[in-house]
Amino acid sequence: MAMVRGRRAHRKLATRDALQRAALELVRSNGPDAVTVEEICARAGVSPRTFFNYFTSKEEAIIDWDAEIDAFVTTAVAERPPAESPVRAIRAVLASAVGDAMGMDMWQDRMELIREQPGLIGRFVAVMGSVQRALAAGVARRTGLATDHLYVAVTAAASVAAIRTAIQAWTDAPDGTDPARLIDDAFAYLESGLAPPAH
Amino acid sequence: MAMVRGRRAHRKLATRDALQRAALELVRSNGPDAVTVEEICARAGVSPRTFFNYFTSKEEAIIDWDAEIDAFVTTAVAERPPAESPVRAIRAVLASAVGDAMGMDMWQDRMELIREQPGLIGRFVAVMGSVQRALAAGVARRTGLATDHLYVAVTAAASVAAIRTAIQAWTDAPDGTDPARLIDDAFAYLESGLAPPAH
DNA sequence: TCGATAGTTTGCAGTCAGTGCAAGGAATGC
DNA sequence: GCATTCCTTGCACTGACTGCAAACTATCGA
Numbered sequence: 001m002a003m004v005r006g007r008r009a010h011r012k013l014a015t016r017d018a019l020q021r022a023a024l025e026l027v028r029s030n031g032p033d034a035v036t037v038e039e040i041c042a043r044a045g046v047s048p049r050t051f052f053n054y055f056t057s058k059e060e061a062i063i064d065w066d067a068e069i070d071a072f073v074t075t076a077v078a079e080r081p082p083a084e085s086p087v088r089a090i091r092a093v094l095a096s097a098v099g100d101a102m103g104m105d106m107w108q109d110r111m112e113l114i115r116e117q118p119g120l121i122g123r124f125v126a127v128m129g130s131v132q133r134a135l136a137a138g139v140a141r142r143t144g145l146a147t148d149h150l151y152v153a154v155t156a157a158a159s160v161a162a163i164r165t166a167i168q169a170w171t172d173a174p175d176g177t178d179p180a181r182l183i184d185d186a187f188a189y190l191e192s193g194l195a196p197p198a199h
Numbered sequence: 200m201a202m203v204r205g206r207r208a209h210r211k212l213a214t215r216d217a218l219q220r221a222a223l224e225l226v227r228s229n230g231p232d233a234v235t236v237e238e239i240c241a242r243a244g245v246s247p248r249t250f251f252n253y254f255t256s257k258e259e260a261i262i263d264w265d266a267e268i269d270a271f272v273t274t275a276v277a278e279r280p281p282a283e284s285p286v287r288a289i290r291a292v293l294a295s296a297v298g299d300a301m302g303m304d305m306w307q308d309r310m311e312l313i314r315e316q317p318g319l320i321g322r323f324v325a326v327m328g329s330v331q332r333a334l335a336a337g338v339a340r341r342t343g344l345a346t347d348h349l350y351v352a353v354t355a356a357a358s359v360a361a362i363r364t365a366i367q368a369w370t371d372a373p374d375g376t377d378p379a380r381l382i383d384d385a386f387a388y389l390e391s392g393l394a395p396p397a398h
Numbered sequence: 399t400c401g402a403t404a405g406t407t408t409g410c411a412g413t414c415a416g417t418g419c420a421a422g423g424a425a426t427g428c
Numbered sequence: 429g430c431a432t433t434c435c436t437t438g439c440a441c442t443g444a445c446t447g448c449a450a451a452c453t454a455t456c457g458a
Contacts, residue, residue: 085393085394085395086395087393143395145396148368150364150365150385151396153364154360154364154365154393155393157360157364158357158361158389158393162353162356162357164356165352165353168352169349172347186353189349190392190393191392192392193392194286194350194354194357195284196284196285196342197344
């Protein structure tokens, strides 16, 4: 957490938080398409114009993304034991990261939201793009290859495809299903070169 | 090609084509954000309201997608020799499909467009989602597993990630680079379980 | 050939997202 | 205190997109 100095900076954080909270609540009860920026602002006690000083789109307020998470993912992947293959490193980092996230109320809420409101998938995909770049940076550091080397890019993209699929499967699965298990299985398929299951 | 009977159906096709052509030309010269639906319609000789009888968004007119292609991909994957693994089957189908597409002027144009106008990537991703569903259906038919089986879903998603990455790499590569080669390399990484290149 | 029918186009009016600008207000540094 | 800087807000505007009802036109049966 960055230090907050001064009344001004504090108020900014509070406003941002109020907007996000208002957006989340309204979308939760009405669905994403039935909520207008105006309503969100009314609830947060802020003018509509101000909304766009904080977020560039309605969806961004609902599911925002912190650049700090990307930085964390990059270094976490880079610093896994060198003996591990890149995919293994990614698998380890994501399994624990997602596991942690599921423990946090805020994320539990958002995941539930995505589960219920398919209209937010677009935004979710955008966020995953951010994760993909972070993973690519980590793999690049770890292998000494360039970020845009084909191997690095494919590894990051395929890994994100795997988590995305696992999360998708989880949203379709019955309540109580363990997401970590699905992520693990998805990565196992990846690491096997996508060989069909013995079955 | 479906048979066109009657003047009415013929005119409809012509209008659709005119709109698409107009959109493509304008975007080509001005970039996607600088083109309005109104301009597209003026050039196609049609009222703005009519535009939305044909396409649900501006982007859809620029890069549209035919459901017939999806159907083709599904059966092509399903009918590859049974000895091939699912990824191999996908690789074979996509390599030839993309190879063919590159030969067609229309697609060459669109690819150039995506290369030059990063603002269209969102729409491109949407189209890839359609391809992903088609691939999943093909793999399901071929393995006897359900379409939403985790293995099937991961295979389709990872394959799409591989093509998308290859195309991305191609857009960044110098002119004259062979896209088929990049696709091939990307799938080779996938099939190896994302093992890092020897080098 | 004519007239009923059904499919298409279009104008109109309206909602909503998102942006640029300039004025007002409040925190901050000196 | 006072000037500066940052933030908010209202206003006016562009542009995507939708529903509705009226005008038009191809089609088809009598």
